[in-house]
Amino acid sequence: MNLSSQLSITAKNHPNKTAFVFQDNHTSYQELEGAVTKFASALHQLGYRKGDHIALVAGNSPYFVIGLYGALRIGAVVIPINPMYTPYEMEYILKNGDVKAILTMDVLVEKFAAIAEKLPGVNHYISCETGAELKLTAHPLSTKLKSFTEILQGGNLEFISPVLDEEDVAVVLYTSGTTGKPKGAMLTHKNLYSNAKDVADYLTINGDDRVIAALPMFHVFCLTVALNAPLMNGGTVIIMPKFSPKEVFRITRAHTPTIFAGVPTMYNYLLQSANDKDNDLQGIRLCISGGSAMPVALLKEFEKKFDVIVSEGYGLSEASPVTCFNPLDRPRKPGSIGANIVNVENKVVDEFGEEVETGEVGELIVRGPNVMKGYYKMPEETAATLKNGWLYTGDLARMDDEGYFYIVDRKKDLILVGGYNVYPREVEEVLYEHPGVAEVVVVGMPDPDSGEAVVSFVVANDPAIAEDDLREFCKAHLAKYKVPAKIEFLDELPKNTTGKILRKNLQETIK
Known part of the structure; x- marks a missing residue:
């Protein structure tokens, strides 16, 4: 048994029951099942098959639900990505994850235009309408852009899903590691x-x-x-x-x-x-x-x-x-x-x-x-x-x-900002790309509103560099919640005899 098959069973047993409510509009299980089947059929018509990787970069909406279950129905591997990520953050996941198609919102298409040349393996960008009335017909990605609404209308309710094994990968969730690039957990x-x-x-x-x-x-x-x-x-x-x-x-x-x-x-x-x-x-x-x-x-x-x-x-x-x-x-x-x-x-x-x-x-x-x-x-x-x-x-x-x-x-060094995971190494990697930064370490500090906030300690090699300069640099490369709330400049970072930075010593200095 799998999630998509179970949805079909539930829809058969309770066709008129409300599956979800969005903006006070009710969608029944029969309506959801139909949309999922038609989207699966549409993906199949576009050439996608069992095992292909499809990224889901959408906010909480019916698009996410239909996109998830529709892709699972054809046996595709779904890679959900935080839509708040910058193009810089998405690029690695999309490339490492061997993504062939991206389902996203029309208001996010510009993010992908910025990195499209670096993603030759992506064949289609499926754009979901948000009511923003954006004109994408002359967009740089127009040859690869597909309207979610249009391809859904062309889907077939008679589509039959391929046989799915319970050990087949269904979703890859990228979870950042404290020692390097994000890791894709295969579920x-x-x-x-x-x-x-x-x-x-x-x-x-x-x-x-x-x-x-x-x-x-x-x-x-x-x-x-x-x-x-x-x-x-x-x-x-x-x-x-x-x-x-x-x-x-x-x-x-x-x-x-x-x-x-x-x-x-x-x-x-x-x-x-x-x-x-x-x-x-x-x-x-x-x-x-x-x-x-x-x-x-x-x-x-x-x-x-x-x-x-x-x-x-x-x-x-x-x-x-x-x-x-x-x-x-x-x-x-x-x-x-x-x-x-x-x-x-x-x-x-x-x-x-x-x-x-x-x-x-x-x-x-x-x-x-x-x-x-x-x-x-x-x-x-x-x-x-x-x-x-x-x-x-x-x-x-x-x-x-x-x-x-x-x-x-918790896992060593993990910072939790409003329920979102922030891994110090990821923020440090970005700051190290700034020419004015010689050394940096990132830690968390208690915050009454978000639980924790990101703090970075920097040893600068440019005396003219300011906190606002580094924060603006981070904003261009990181999601908002990962940007340091506080940046402190030090002459040197405390280290032990082996040269390892003493993070706890720095956390104790935070006021």
Whole structure:
């Protein structure tokens, strides 16, 4: 079984039920199934076949849903990419990922025009209309541009999908590494289907649920928990183009959602924006938190204010992503990421891979049907991460005597800005390209609004260089949330006897 086949079954059993709501417009499962089939047919007519790589660079919208399931239906490998990325950031992923077609929004076409010459392997740019009324007929990419609406109209409802094996790669998620270029985690049809099913079973997500999809759909948290899990069970997805507390409260009143999934900063914004007199999340039975640790004080205050359960969990792209959640059938433990979800096993080990005693700290490792096939075209990195059937997360954790896990520290040096991962090495690489920078190190600092903010320490070889100069340089190469919020100049960076930069020493100096 796979996600696309399951959608067909759900549409057959519940044709008139609402699959998703977007901008207050309802789309039934029968309508979604038809659009997915026609888009799959259209891709086939354009020459795409099983195994071809198709990038999905679109915001939260029906286009993303139809594009994802339509590409999966022909057996294509989908590569979701953050539309906030700059052309500089997208170029590596598109080239390394051997992408042959890109589905994107018309307002983003200019980004690809800037790098099109470097992407000779891309045959088509499928443009989705946003209402911006852009004229693309005379565009430099016009010979490769295709209108999503037009090719969808030409699709055939009689299209028959090729046979898909559960071990075939379905999605490649690029996750930046602290030691170099982004790595593409290959997730199979089995990985994605099993994790969506197991999460739905564990959290009792069913056909009566209406789930708010406020997280970005290109991120695996939203992809599995707020999109695939409800769709495979006949639930309804309420698509938010972007998160806004005011809009969440409006949607709650207008569409009576039952589940909300978000990162801790979203919960903080909702709490601070709530009306003091009203319960603005009336009807929501469950809130799901992930992405980073939720402060216990925030969790308790949020639950008290809105009278709703918050289940905190843990996951990573390489595990499709969920491995743990706080259970709903027994006491939840604030500060814990919960226990094993259905069919997934977590354990804490020492440097030799041996399980440590209960309560001791070690590395969290995972195994189950959700664990990735490996990193795309990176056999050495795959071998270092997948050992004897276990996925080594790189996170330090401990387990209590009731099987609840606690993250002690995140992956080394990772910075989480508003739920988005920022890897210091990526920002450092950009700054090193500036001729005025001799040395640089990037760390995170606590931020009341976004959880963490990016800070860079720079040793300049040009005394005239200013903080604004470097920030503008970064803006041209990095997504907004990766741009340093603060840049400090030093005469030299602290190092140990082997020449390794002492990041923790620098973090301690941040005020």
